[in-house]
Amino acid sequence: MPISFYDFSSLHHPAFLEQVHQRYRKILSENSFIEGKYNELFEKELATTLGAKYCRLVGNCTDALEIGLLVYGIGHGDKVGVPGITFHATAEAVLNVGAIPVIIDVDPLTGLMDPESLKRVDQEQSLKAIIPVHIYGLPAPIEKLEQYCNPRGIKILEDAAQAIGTLLPKFPVGGSQNISAFSFYPTKNLGAFGDAGAILTQNEEYAQKISSIRNHGRSQQGLQIFGRNSRCDHLQAAVLQLKLQDLPAQNNMRREIAARYIESLSSLSIQFPGKDFISTSSWHLFPILVRDQKEKVALWNHLKVKEIQSMLFYERALGDERPLEHLLGERKNARIFAEKVLCLPIHPFMQIEQVETVTKSISEFFRNEN
Ligand SMILES: *Cc1c(COP(=O)(O)O)cnc(C)c1O
Numbered sequence: 001m002p003i004s005f006y007d008f009s010s011l012h013h014p015a016f017l018e019q020v021h022q023r024y025r026k027i028l029s030e031n032s033f034i035e036g037k038y039n040e041l042f043e044k045e046l047a048t049t050l051g052a053k054y055c056r057l058v059g060n061c062t063d064a065l066e067i068g069l070l071v072y073g074i075g076h077g078d079k080v081g082v083p084g085i086t087f088h089a090t091a092e093a094v095l096n097v098g099a100i101p102v103i104i105d106v107d108p109l110t111g112l113m114d115p116e117s118l119k120r121v122d123q124e125q126s127l128k129a130i131i132p133v134h135i136y137g138l139p140a141p142i143e144k145l146e147q148y149c150n151p152r153g154i155k156i157l158e159d160a161a162q163a164i165g166t167l168l169p170k171f172p173v174g175g176s177q178n179i180s181a182f183s184f185y186p187t188k189n190l191g192a193f194g195d196a197g198a199i200l201t202q203n204e205e206y207a208q209k210i211s212s213i214r215n216h217g218r219s220q221q222g223l224q225i226f227g228r229n230s231r232c233d234h235l236q237a238a239v240l241q242l243k244l245q246d247l248p249a250q251n252n253m254r255r256e257i258a259a260r261y262i263e264s265l266s267s268l269s270i271q272f273p274g275k276d277f278i279s280t281s282s283w284h285l286f287p288i289l290v291r292d293q294k295e296k297v298a299l300w301n302h303l304k305v306k307e308i309q310s311m312l313f314y315e316r317a318l319g320d321e322r323p324l325e326h327l328l329g330e331r332k333n334a335r336i337f338a339e340k341v342l343c344l345p346i347h348p349f350m351q352i353e354q355v356e357t358v359t360k361s362i363s364e365f366f367r368n369e370n
Contacts, residue, residue, distance in 0.1 A: 001307075001354075002307035002308070002309070003307065003308045003309060003345055003350075003354050003357060003358060004309050004345065005309040005310075005311060005345045005347070006187055006347055007347050007349045007350075008186075010349035011191075011348075011349065016242070019242055020193075020238070020239055020242065023038070023238040023239075023242065024235060024238070027234050027235060027238060032234050033233060033234055033235070034231050034232075034233060034234060035215075035231060035232075035234065036234030036237065036238075037234075038234060038237040038238040038240075038241045039057055039232060039234060039237040041237075041241050042055075042057065042237050042240050042241040042244065043055040043056065043057055043198075045241065045244055046174075046198060046200070046244065047200065049172070049244070050164075050171075050172045050173070050174030050175050050180075050200060051171045051172055051174065051175025052174050052175055052180070052200035052201060052202060053201070053202045053203075053204070053207070054200065054201050054202070054203075054204065054206075054207035054210075055198055055199070055200050056198065056199045056201075056207060056210040056211055056214065057196060057197070057198050057231075057232035057237060057240075058196075058197045058198065058199060058210075058214050058230040058231070058232060059195060059196065059197060059214075059229070059230035059231065059232060060183065060185065060195040060196065060197040060230075061089065061159075061161045061181050061182060061183030061184075061185070061197040062089045062092060062093050062096075062197070063197060063214075063228075063230040064181035064182065064183075064197040064198060064199045065089070065090065065093035065094075065131065065157065065159060065181045066093045066096050066097050067199060067210055067213050067214065067230065068157045068179040068181055068199055069093065069094065069097045069099065069129065069157060070097060070209075070213060071179070071206045071209045071210060071213070072129055072155040072157065072179070074097060074099050074128055074129050074155065075097055075098050075099060076098035076099070077098070077099070077100065078099040078100065078128040078129070079099070079100050079102050079125050079126065079127050079128055080094045080099050080100065080101055080102065080127065080128060080129045080130065080131060081101075081102050081103075081104045081113075081118060081121060081122070081125075081127045081129070081130035081131070081329070082094060082101045082102070082103060082104065082130070082131050082133075082318065083103075083104055083105075083106050083111075083112065083113040083131075083132065083133050083135070083140075083318070083334070084103050084104065084105055084106050084317045084318050084319055084329075084330075084331045084333070084334025084335070084337075085106045085111040085112075085133075085135055085314060085317060085318065085334050085337055085338065085341075086133040086135055086159065086314070086318055087161070087313075087314065088318060088321055088324070089161075090131055090133055090159050090318070091318055091324055091327075093131075094131070099128070099129075101324070101327055102121060102125050102127060102327065102328050102329040103121075103318060103319045103327050103328070103329030103330060103331050103334070104117050104118050104121050104130065104329060104330065105117035105121075105329075105330040105331060105332060105333045105334055106333050106334045106337060107333070108333040108336065108337060109271060109273055109289075110138055110273045110274075111135055111136070111138070111273050111287070111334075111337050111341070112132070112133075112134075112135060112138055112139075112140045112141060113130070113132045113133070113140055113141070113145065114333070115141055115144040115145055115147075115148060117330050117333075118130065118145065118148060118149075119148060120330065121328075121329050121330055122148075122152075122154065124328075125328060125329070127154055128154065128155065129154060129155035129156070129157060130145065130149060130154060130155075130156055130157070131156075131157045131158070131159050132145055132156065132158055132159070133158075133159040133161075133162075134158065134159065134160050134162060134163030134166050134173055134282075135162060136162060136273065136274065136281070136283075136284055136285040136286075136287050136313075136343070137162050137163050137165075137166050137189070137274075137281045137282035137283050137284035137285065138163075138166070138273060138274050138277050138281050139163070139166050139167065139168050139173065139277060139280055139281065140158070142156070142158065142168055142176055142178070143168075143169065146176075146177075146178075155178075156176075156178040156179075157178060157179050157180075157181065158173065158174075158176065158178050158179070158180040158181065159181055160173045160174060160180045160181060160182050160200075161181065161182060161183035161185075161188065161197075162183075162188065162189070162282065162284035162285065163182075163282050163284065164182055164188070164189050164190050164247065164282055165189060165247060165248065165251040165282040166280065166281055166282040167279075167280040168280075173282075174200040175200075177202055179199060179200070179201045179203075179206065180199070180200045180201075181197065181198075181199055182197060182198040182199075182200070183196075183197050184196040184197060184198070184236070184240055188284065189247065189250065189251060189254075189282050189284050190240065190243055190244065190247050191243070192236040192239055192240055193235070193236060193239050194233075194236055195236075196232045196233075196236045196237075196240060197232075212224070212225065212227055213225070213227035213228060213230070214227065214228070214229075214230040214231055215227065215229070215231055216228065216229060249348075250348035251282055251283065251348075253348035253349075253350075254282070254283035254284075254346055254347070254348055255278060255279055255281070255283055257283070257286070257346050257350055257355055258274060258278055258281070258283045258286055258346060259278050260352070260355050260359075261286060261344060261346075261355065261358075261359065262274075262275055262278065264355075264356070264359040264363075265288070265359055265362060265363070268362065268363065268366045269290075269291065269366070270288050270289065270290060270362075271288065271289040272287075272288060272289075273287045273288075273289065273341075274286070274287065283346055285311075285313055285343045285346065286343055286344045286345075286346040287313070287341050287342070287343050288341070288342055288343075288344060289337070289340040289341055290340055290342065291340070292339060292340060293339040293340065295340075295369070296312070296339065296340055296341070296342050298365075298369075299342060299362070299365055300312065300342060302361065302364075302365045303358075303361060303362075303365075306357075306361045308345065308357070308358055308361055309345055310342055310343060310344055310345065311342070311343045312341070312342060312343075313341070313343045314338055314341070315338060316338050317331055317334035317335045317337070317338040318331075318334065319331040319334065319335075320335065320338070344358055344362075345358065
């Protein structure tokens with residue numbers, strides 16, 4: 001049996017779909033297409049779960065990042081630090097508000113933003129904001145980044161697209177004093193039936209601005225500023241609200257699989273970016289680092305022949321994507337990390353035997369190689 005990266009048929013099992021259909025019939029009969037009762041309910045529940053005062057649903061996470069930058073007052077010509085390992089939407093959001101992404105290097109083991117690199121880059125570039133990314137679901141070193149940024153007035157916007165359920169030392173991701181942006185793209189740990197995203201904040205003024213910006217600048221005081229359309233459908237909110245109750249158990253399944261992977265593969269010459277975060281990562285992805293690019297491609301091929309799907313997230317460091325090659329900043333560790341990183345399948349419906357099939361195949365690869 002092939003081992004795939006995602007398993008939508010288990011996630012969207014018949015009993016779940018029946019509940020969705022019931023909700024959809026009701027919503028359609030009430031013509032409550034946008035900003036309905038499930039939007040409000042979900043916003044309340046997610047804020048409470050993650051320890052934020054306010055949650056605002058928006059169209060997707062890229063919009064969430066852009067709107068986050070806008071409410072921080074970041075715009076034309078401002079420099080914003082982004083880590084060298086991320087999905088390129090992090091930089092796209094910066095460009096879309098007219099600001100300039102500057103690359104901050106990552107920790108060579110975890111791929112997370114390196115506070116030392118931040119200091120060096122900021123001293124040269126005078127950053128207005130940074131967007132640390134909880135990449136793969138691993139918790140970025142927010143406390144260390146805050147120690148540097150807060151006294152200098154550098155805003156922090158957390159890209160939590162992959163990190164719903166990730167735990168920081170004192171609270172879940174989303175519960176800090178910073179604005180956080182979440183994605184409900186269908187493959188994320190909490191996925192809609194299409195696009196959706198959310199912004200979490202502790203600040204009432206920010207929450208009001210977000211509500212206005214996502215809905216064409218409308219507000220109770222009449223039109224004050226122009227915004228955009230980044231509303232979340234009621235149909236999407238209804239799915240998200242239904243799925244939210246299963247998320248903690250699903251994330252725990254991911255944690256169990258991660259622990260098994262690390263235990264079974266620990267004698268091989270592999271590094272585990274998440275080894276210190278087994279019980280705190282959301283384990284959206286399970287990255288491993290091998291010796292070099294050649295070994296990575298060979299392992300990817302070996303697994304493919306065995307019908308095991310692995311993914312090259314991320315194949316290139318952010319600054320090596322063609323439209324971003326000119327960016328300033330530091331990129332040495334990110335480049336090496338991207339050459340060596342490969343993600344193994346990890347989803348909440350993986351069977352123990354499937355995990356064993358993967359680890360046996362990898363062990364076999366390393367036996368044959370040496
Ligand atoms: C998925 C993702 C995004 C973009 O989310 P969308 O909802 O697709 O806009 C941004 N950053 C990271 C790290 C992501 O993984």
